[in-house]
Amino acid sequence: MSDRAIPRALVMLLITAAAVVTLAGIKAIDTIVGPVVLALVLTIAVSPIRAWLTRRHAPGWLVVAVPLAVVIVGLLGMVAVLTVAVVQMAVLVPGYSNQFNKLVADAQSWAAAHGIAPQVSKALRSFDPGKIFEFAQGLLSSVLGVVSSLLLIVILLLAMSLDAPVISRIMSAASAERPAITTALTTFAHKTRRYLLVSTIFGLICAALDVVGLYVLHVPLPLLWGVVALITNYIPNIGFVIGLVPPALLALLTGGIRAMILVVIVYMVINIVVQSFIQPKFLGDAVGLSTTVTFLSLIIWATVLGPLGALLAIPLTLLTRALFIDSDPGAKWSGAFVSGEIPSERPRS
Template sequence: MSERTAPRALVLLLVTASAVVVLAGIKAISTIVGPIVLALVLVVAVSPIREWLVRRQAPAWTAVAVPFSVVMVALLGMMAILSTAVAQLAVLLPSYSAQFNKLVADTQRWAAQHGIAPQVNEALRSVDAGKVVELAQGLAASVLGVVSSLFLIVVLLLAMSLDAPVVSRIMAAAAPERPAITTALATFASRTRRYLLVSTIFGLICAALDVLALYLLSVPLPLLWGVLALITNYIPNIGFVVGLVPPALLALLTGGLPRMILVIVAYLAINIVVQSFIQPKFLGDAVGLSTTVTFLSLILWATVLGPLGALLAIPLTLLARALLIDSDPGVRWSAAFVSGELPPDRADATGSSPSRGSV
């Protein structure tokens, strides 16, 4: 008697329901999951340093201490810059209340001249100079919130750094018996490092050019906006827009509409040339995610984990792909839909190269 299998529609519904439950659970403990994933990604990023030290037969403690120190210097350095700059911003923004009120008055006069005063006044009722102070306080509170979770991140980094050599040996021992899962996890680590390396290099280039442009346009706190541009470079598709909004608004307050337009044009020129034309040639298909999947992953992980989820959207999706798709050779067509590329044998059979839809 043949074995009966569940209908595909029922299986799909069960998988979808399970995914919703898992994501809801992750969201409920997002303050813990976020730092865990961040620590994991940082440990993966510096693992080549540990492997190089092991090949050089360096003392065992250096294989832990050196990668951990590299991560801590980078993390604490960025946090110090952000904390200092945001503190300066919190002091600076309230001083622009007069310019803000003048800008509102000019807008109201322009609306009255063009016969749209009722609509504009309705929109401006919810905006006042006090919002500027609230914005400064909100930014300071956000930085303090990140600093408060820094202790957990440091502890997780230390624990994962201590366990990294053991995990590496376990993966090597498991490879002959579990080749699919070990290969999938190794691919996740490799793609994550490639993504972080390329994004960091081009993020630094964009940030330096943005700082130079803001300095020439006399926009206050150019270093803060440069660091913000570097961080938002890790947010796929819409990252540079997020980094553009604060300096553009500050340019509007300090120099009016012409200066804001110049800031927007400078950011568009820098980021479109670097991120749209140059960066993809280096990143290529290394990430293995289609453009649609990349954008959907940004929405999903930002909803589940908040701003940290947006920053870690690509590594999180790569990890999910490794655990759920790449570790099971029977679902290679699912991998094709995620990456936007045909399986190699099918691509060869059709006589065409795989599509290039990856970020």
């Protein structure tokens, strides 16, 4: 008598329970997991530099030092720009209290003329310039928090850079005995690099155009909002909206509703045209994730790891897919649901 197979519903329930427990454990140590994943992604991003130096027979210390220096310079440059710009914003915002009060008075007058004064007054009471100033201070504290964790990220980058040549040799040696897992991890690294490259190029294009538009519209701190637009470009689906909110609110304070509408139009034209029509043609199948999976991954990883999880949502999902789906030859249909592509069938003889 053959053993009964485990019911599929029970298998799915166990998988779901294991996923929930795993995510809860990751969330409990998010201050460690976040920097580790960021260091891993950055190490993968500069691996072509390491490979190029290796092919040129560069000394071992140079193979480690050059990619590490590229990453550290990029991180420090971005943190420096954010720190200076946020300090400027913290000084600048309190000066717009008079404009804010005028906007409140205009809104109350309009509400009174349309018979909805009580509702509008109740909503406006939740806003005041002090809260905007507190928001600016909160941004500055967040940036300083990144600086404080930068040492851990740099140490992790150094360790991973030292281990990268050894890991490459281990992967090459293991490809004969464990072809599925090595292929899956190699594909993960390739897709992560391509995703970061394409996202960075088009993020820089969008950020530069946004900065020009904000300069033309006389919105304060355009460089800050350009850097924010570049960073939020890595957040799938909703990143552009997150990057739009601060300059739109500042345009409202400095130039009124007309200026805010113009900022919204400029951002929508630039970001929708570039990210919706041009970028997908270059990105192609680099990600290999369906739209639904991409959006769900954003929600899940942002809940587990916070803002860093939102930035790393795509690489984290690609890593999860590589470990649990692509490494299993029998899970091709599970991969099809994740990627939204029907797997090719072998031709019948």
